[in-house]
Amino acid sequence: MSANITVNSLEARDIRYMLHPHTNHVKHREVGPFIIEKGEGVFVYDTAGNRYLEGMSGMWSAGLGFSERRLGVAAKKQYDNLPFYHTFVHRSTPPIIDLSEKLVEMSPVPMSKAFFNASGSEAIDTIIKLLWQRSNAMGEPDRKKILARKRAYHGATIASNNLTGLDANHWGHDLILPVARLTCPHFYREGLPGETEEEFATRLAKELEDTILAEGPETICCFIGEPIMGGGGVIVPPETYWEKIQTVLEKYDILFVADEVICGFGRTGKMFGTQSCDLRPDVMVYSKQLTSSYIPFAAFVMNEKVLGPIYEASVKYGGMWHGFTTCGHPVAAAIALETIRIIEEENLPDNAARMGERLRRGFNEFLNHPLVGEVRGVGLLAGVELVINKREKIGLETVGQLGSMVAQRMQANGVITRPTDDAVLFSPPMIITPDEVDIIVDALDRSLDEAAAQLGI
Numbered sequence: 001m002s003a004n005i006t007v008n009s010l011e012a013r014d015i016r017y018m019l020h021p022h023t024n025h026v027k028h029r030e031v032g033p034f035i036i037e038k039g040e041g042v043f044v045y046d047t048a049g050n051r052y053l054e055g056m057s058g059m060w061s062a063g064l065g066f067s068e069r070r071l072g073v074a075a076k077k078q079y080d081n082l083p084f085y086h087t088f089v090h091r092s093t094p095p096i097i098d099l100s101e102k103l104v105e106m107s108p109v110p111m112s113k114a115f116f117n118a119s120g121s122e123a124i125d126t127i128i129k130l131l132w133q134r135s136n137a138m139g140e141p142d143r144k145k146i147l148a149r150k151r152a153y154h155g156a157t158i159a160s161n162n163l164t165g166l167d168a169n170h171w172g173h174d175l176i177l178p179v180a181r182l183t184c185p186h187f188y189r190e191g192l193p194g195e196t197e198e199e200f201a202t203r204l205a206k207e208l209e210d211t212i213l214a215e216g217p218e219t220i221c222c223f224i225g226e227p228i229m230g231g232g233g234v235i236v237p238p239e240t241y242w243e244k245i246q247t248v249l250e251k252y253d254i255l256f257v258a259d260e261v262i263c264g265f266g267r268t269g270k271m272f273g274t275q276s277c278d279l280r281p282d283v284m285v286y287s288k289q290l291t292s293s294y295i296p297f298a299a300f301v302m303n304e305k306v307l308g309p310i311y312e313a314s315v316k317y318g319g320m321w322h323g324f325t326t327c328g329h330p331v332a333a334a335i336a337l338e339t340i341r342i343i344e345e346e347n348l349p350d351n352a353a354r355m356g357e358r359l360r361r362g363f364n365e366f367l368n369h370p371l372v373g374e375v376r377g378v379g380l381l382a383g384v385e386l387v388i389n390k391r392e393k394i395g396l397e398t399v400g401q402l403g404s405m406v407a408q409r410m411q412a413n414g415v416i417t418r419p420t421d422d423a424v425l426f427s428p429p430m431i432i433t434p435d436e437v438d439i440i441v442d443a444l445d446r447s448l449d450e451a452a453a454q455l456g457i
């Protein structure tokens, strides 16, 4: 334990009693927790009273910032009226009905029904279970394979972890789902010498088709993808990528699951990533900004093509025997409804588009900095790829060292960001103002120079 952590402090008790998710447990004993105790707009405060601009909205989450009182009021009203009821065997509650209607009605492509979960990972698990059930109901029990992409992040439960394409997330876990992995559509890293973005997109669509043919089209259950990859490094595919991919999926009649857990509810500058990328998914998955993460919640909507065989299975087998005690929780539904109301009233997707543009314009000024290889993003999602050798596109000795170094400098300069390998990522609350965007840009300016000085570059 670090020398400046005192006995019985919050830090000491955290180290003593809590096992943290996505954390190096041994290092945690050394460095201790970073404890946040208060939020205000786009800012959070640690226990020493230091203020940070939350450049990641927590975890791509608090789109409304950290002090939206209307969500607490909506929660209290529902707690006072009906704090809990379940949705198994025909039970329902008014807020979950209102929310189901709202999610289906606001879908940018035709959708029929909504299902609810407590986390994005659970939602993805449920979808796989449901789509496998659909294959069985259609009399096609071999149709179980899932097409997913390298560098995708889809969650941490057994199924969603299996679909995730980040090697670090697989260590120590068994990969047991039948997943065929496709190339990540990151032109900067995956494009071949001399290849144009259009040729890159064509190559990846061909890879998809070759994979489908090699696996057997009749064995493929679905393709899953984030419209813009988040955790993998804010990867924006080339212009024609999605159209080419969807043409192949439609040719072989393969279901498309759009993982909107990060992109959904305004993050990309439109209400859904599906609109920003012109997608035609059969299933759309939501979490995070759905409630600004003020309460654990997730949902997915699906179309009649997905549902048809599932209805038939219900006739044959007497029901869909899947669900969780608190799925469709009325308080979470009330918070989600209020969140969506605020996003629509304040036109936050539009603010995300305008503020995102300002953020990237600021970052683009650093393209000549010796440590900056690429600036990318859409809406209020941005990534800055760091390198020490621009031609070779390489960082320090260990992948991630440079990203961590700059992210640490950012935190010291009052902005919380997140490194993925050697990219620093940004996803600030959608309520952000121009002045607050400039705080992020200024902090990156300073942090890049400090890191370069430290490296003697």
Ligand SMILES: Cc1ncc(COP(=O)(O)O)c(C=O)c1O
Residues within 6 Å of the ligand: 118, 119, 120, 121, 122, 124, 153, 154, 155, 156, 226, 230, 231, 259, 260, 261, 262, 287, 288
């Ligand atoms: C795109 C995407 N899908 C799914 C998930 C899993 O969501 P959760 O962490 O709520 O289980 C995440 C989490 O970051 C995500 O980014």
